[in-house]
Amino acid sequence: MTEVRIERWSADDLELLRQLNAPEIRNHTGGPETDEQVIARHDRYVRGPGPRSGTMFTIVLPDGVKVGSVGYWERLWHDEPVYEMGWAVLPAYQGRGLATAAVRAAIAEAAAERKLRWAHAYPSVDNPPSNAVCRKAGFTLLGETEFEYPPGHLMRSNDWRVDLTDRS
Template identity: 80%
Template sequence: MTEVRIARWDEDDLDLLRRLNTPEVRHHTGGPETDEQVLARHERYLQGPGPRSGSMFTVVLLPDGVKVGSVGYWERVWHDEPVYEMGWAILPEHQGRGLATAAVRAVVAEARAHGRHRWAHAYPSVDHPASNAVCRKAGFTLLGETEFEYPPGRLMRSNDWRLDLKA
């Protein structure tokens, strides 16, 4: 298994966010954002951790220290209960090596340490086998398919994966 560490999002990560904003990476999440949207997202990530910005991290490949993606969690209400939602993205040239799974496991440990909510959820598209595999390998339980709004204003068919942060 390839090793990664996660590092708190910082000012220098705007270029990484732009590199993640491609049709290939964002195919299952509504497509690329405008540069204005990317800049706004970067600013939200810098504000974190917080209720609107969440806790965002870069995924750093070890031992060479190359930033290869992003991972994070943020608060939301799901079925009338406060939970954490988790999300991630890995640059195409680094996909398929277990990096997303390792990064999700690391961010789960962060969310557990924060201890605010019992449940973490992830909502990958039903037609995104790689992200669904990450959920399974990271220890999430598949609750079933659901309609999920992402990006805002667009419903997508997603799987609802849940992980017990108190276990």
């Protein structure tokens, strides 16, 4: 199994977030944000966990190199409170199973809270790598859906769900 650890987002992680804002990483999520938007996102992540900030982590290799982000936040989905999950890995580190390992670790963190039963991920139907992460991390595909991301923009996504109470 691929070795990574996840660490709570810190004030030192702004440059990582700027790197994760690259067009090739954000092409399935509405494209890059402005630097002001990135700074505002970073500030929310640092303030977290919380209602508008979620619970965000960096993805860290055994040698201490930070290669991505993973996290979860509350949302209403079909009138039910759930966690939404998201992740990103720098291009030089993609295809190594790092996102899958990090998502599994984040699922364990969310499950340990014993607050919500379900976590969902909504990758674009046109994003095979993120859909593969969902499958490999133990999510169940519920089907295609219209999903609003970024705000004001509907995209065709897959709705993946994992049961946080089934962590035996």
